[in-house]
Amino acid sequence: MAHMLSFMPAAVGSDADGAAAGAQGPAFSPLYQQIKALILKSLQAGEWKPGEAIPSEMDLAARFRVSQGTVRKAIDELAAGKLVVRRQGKGTFVATHAEHHVQYRFLKLLPDAGDPTSEGPAQRAILDCKRLRASADVARALALRPGDPVLQVRRILSFAGTPTILEDLWLPGQPFKGLTAARLAEDQGPMYALFETEFGVRMLRAEEKIRAIAADAAQGVLLQVPAGTPLLSVERIAYTYNDAPMELRRGLYRTDTHHYRNELN
Amino acid sequence: MAHMLSFMPAAVGSDADGAAAGAQGPAFSPLYQQIKALILKSLQAGEWKPGEAIPSEMDLAARFRVSQGTVRKAIDELAAGKLVVRRQGKGTFVATHAEHHVQYRFLKLLPDAGDPTSEGPAQRAILDCKRLRASADVARALALRPGDPVLQVRRILSFAGTPTILEDLWLPGQPFKGLTAARLAEDQGPMYALFETEFGVRMLRAEEKIRAIAADAAQGVLLQVPAGTPLLSVERIAYTYNDAPMELRRGLYRTDTHHYRNELN
C-alpha cells in the first residue's frame, strides 16, 4: 500500500500525482522527510526541552503510523544536524549547548600547543551591554528593519590570563528582552546555554566570514597588543529554527598563541 | 542466522565471542562497516578509477553475500566522506577533483560581492618548483624523516587580475617523482586533479590552521600590498587514504576583497 500522511501538506505521491497543474512538479517528498518535519515542529514548539529525551523510535513510529526504519531515518538526519543526540541503550535527546562536554561548540580557536583542556576554562569579562537601534548592516544580518531595537554586548575572553578574544555581539531586542550585563556577568557556562534556558533560543548552526585586519588603538589596548597587530576578524551569524538569524557576532582573535582550526571534507 | 564474512579479520560477533583473551573486547564491528572497509580497499587499490562507476548496490550485495540495505549503508558513509558520489538512476561514481562543477573543493576563499563565478576562473602563475630536503617541520607534517626528498612549489593565484593568494606547497618526493614546473604550468584545471590523473594521489580530506600575520617585504611585492598588510595565513595538510599526509600547503590570502567562509554545525 502507498504510505501517506493525509493530514500533511506535502504527501507522498503514490501513483496518480504527476501532471498536476503546470509549473514545476508536486515536489515529491519522501515519508521520512515529512516525519522529520513533524519532529522538527515538535522540537521547535518545545514539546521536549533541551536535554530531555524524545519518545522512543517505536513510540514515534506508532504515533505517525509508520515503520521504525522510517522514523529512524528521520532522526538520523536530525542527529546529523546536531538537533538531537542519540545515546544507545538510553534514548534520543534534544541537543543542548549546556552540560555538553564540549564547552564552546562554535568556537574553533585552539591553543597552538597542548589540548584545549590544558589551559583551563576561559575567563570572561563583560565590558558592555546596552540597547540601541539597529544600523543598516546589523539589521540586514539579523533580518530586521533599520532602527529596530537590538541589544549589543561587548566582552573579552582570556586564556591563561591573556586577553585573546574581543567580541561584539548583537541580538534582536524582542526575543532577548530582559537580558542585562549583570545577568551575563553572573552566568557560568556558555552564553548559548543561557540563551536556551533563559530565552528559549536555540542556536543550531552558524556561518563565519574570516578576514585578517590590523588592530586599531582601542582594540590594541583591550587585547594588550600594539596597534597595527594583525588580528583574525571573525564575523558570525548564528541561526535558530527555520534559518532565522538570531545573533551577529564580530570577534577579533589574537593568533600569536592560538589558531583557528578547520577541517575540510 | 548470524552474518559473518569468514574471510575478514574483524568478523561480526554473533553470540559466543565475548570474554576473549583479557584486554579490551573484540572491538565489535557491524557488517556494513566491514563492507565499507572492503569497498575502501578496492577504491585504494584502484579497482575503479576516479570518475568511473563502481558496481551497482545489487552487484556488491551479491559479491559480499549481503543484503542491499547493508551495502547501501556502507556506501552512504563513503558518500558522506565524499569518496564516492551517488547519482540516482545512473550509479555510484568514484569522486574526483577533476570535471567537478565545483572547481576548488578545498578553497574556502570567496569574493565579498557576487558569486564565485562572477569573477571568472583564477589566473595561475607558477613561480618556482624545486626538489630539496625536508626541514624538520615539513618532515613532521608529511610524516617523513628530516632530509627526505620533497618537492616545493610556489605559485600565485589572481582573481580579476589582482594577485590574491600566494602559496608554497611541499609534496613528498617519492609519490610525485617527475613533477616539474613545466608540467604544472601547462596544466589547466585544479592541481588536485593533476595529482589524481598523473600520480594517482587522491586528496580526501584536509585540516587547516588559520592565523593573521603581517606581510613581509617580499610577500608584499608578490601580492602587491604594502609590507605590514594583514594577511590570512592558512596552513593546510591534505590527506589521502589511511590518513596519510600527502601535501603541506602554506597560503597567504589577501582579504581586502575576499573572505574565508566557514559553516558551523
Add this chain to the structure above:
DNA sequence: CAGTGGTCTAGACCACTGG
C-alpha cells in the same frame, strides 16, 4: 530484566536516467 538505539534481511515499490 525490560527498554532503547543499532544492525540486518528479504522483498516490494518508486523516481530517475538512458537507450
Add this chain to the structure above:
DNA sequence: CAGTGGTCTAGACCACTGC
C-alpha cells in the same frame, strides 16, 4: 524499457543502559 539509486516495511536479533 531495463537498470540504477531511493524509499518503505515487518520482523528478527544484537549491543548497551539502568533498574
